[in-house]
Amino acid sequence: MFCIKKRLTLFVLAFSIFLSTFSIASASEIRAVATFPILADLVKQVGKERVKVVSIVPLGADPHTWEATPADAKNVASADILFSNGLGFELWLERLIENVAQADLPIIVLSEGLKARPGASHDPHSHHEGDPHFWLNVQFAMEYVRNIERALSEIDPDGAGVYQKNAEEYLNQLQELDNWLISQIKSIPEENRRIITYHDGFGYLAERxxxxxxxxxxxxxxxxxxxxxxxxxxxxxxxxxxxxxxVEPQISSSHRYANALAKEVSGKISVLYSDTLTEEVPSYIDMMRFNGNSLVEALR
Structure with missing residues (x-):
């Protein structure tokens, strides 16, 4: 009996030490919130095991029309840092920040410093004008990654070397992706490189x-x-x-109108991702590779 009690005591003690260690590790994690899945994935690639990343907008949802939930408010209230796109893209974010964010919460606007191409702003009351979809040009996504690395290093100096290493590795992958996309589109006959999309969100993709x-x-x-x-x-x-x-997977109405248009001209429907990720296309690199393949299959 004594032996059993002794083993039980040792087990409880060991388990308590494990829980204590786990709690310390969890507490040391940077809690990052990103406004939508594409940004969340970029932050994950830089932060990896040092950063716990939560996306406000879930996979497959439309960031333009998102309505914040109590769970979103809780995540923002407990965040150490928040990453947004800016340029009027997240119209719902300002009120969420005003209502629940800590006064000293670092809010990183990843598009800051980039020159927007002409286009309709998503915010009719904004003083900014231009297209906010910078990430559809991989070179601009690389700027986002550099901004993420700087921001994480600033709030977590002990992890700066890790963030720099992770960012460098990911930037190399993104450069390979950029080169691949260029070669893919070049394989399409020049006269066929014309696209019709559901909404005005693919200008950076087209230009690059x-x-x-x-x-x-x-x-x-x-x-x-x-x-x-x-x-x-x-x-x-x-x-x-x-x-x-x-069409875009997150905009249900796009399929209805596109089908009507395709029927009228004896055309067909293809998919391009713009503002979200899905379980089938769960990362930024997956998304851009999907888009490259979709364009080639539809236009070549």
């Missing part, structure tokens, strides 16, 4: 990789296309040798 966005159904995914806009696109697409409309 040699495509031309000939039209889109809506400037902002918050609204739906008018009959006049549909008619103009129908007339335009009838002149294309490759009659393809690219």
């Amino acid at each position: 990789y040699g495509l031309s966005v000939e039209g889109f159904l809506v400037t902002n995914p918050d609204r739906e296309p008018t009959a006049l806009e549909m008619a103009k696109l129908t007339d335009m697409m009838k002149k294309f040798s490759r009659k393809v409309i690219f």
Whole structure:
């Protein structure tokens, strides 16, 4: 009996030490919140085991129309650092920060310092004008990664060397991705490098990789296309040798209108990711490779 009690005591003691160690390790983790999954993935690649990353917008959801939940408020309230895109992309974020964020919470706007291409801002009341979808150009995503590395190093100086190493390794992967995308698009006949998308979000992708966005159904995914806009696109697409409309997985209305347009011109539907990730396409690199393959399959 004494032997059993002794073993039990030792087990409890060992388990207590384990829990204590686990708690210390957990407490030392940087708690980072990113506004949507693409940014969350970039932060994970730099932070790895030192950073616990939570995305406010979940996989497969639309960041444009997201409505913050009590769970989102709890995550922001307990965050050590918050990463956003900026340029009017996350219209719902300002109120969330005002209501629950700690006064000294570092808020890192990853697009800061980048020059936006002309385009409709997602914020009708913003003083900024331009397209916020910088990450669809891999070179700009690399700037995001550099900004993430600097921000994490500033709030966690002990991990600066780790963040720098992780960022360098990931930047090498992104440069390979960028080179691959360039070669993929070059394999498409030049006259076929014209695309129609659901919303005005692919300008950076087109500029970097040699495509031309000939039209889109809506400037902002918050609204739906008018009959006049549909008619103009129908007339335009009838002149294309490759009659393809690219929809986005997170915008359900895009499929309905794109199907109607494709039927009218005897065209087809393909998918391009812009603002979200999914279980099938769970990382930024996966997303951009999916887009490259989708473009080649549809246009070559």
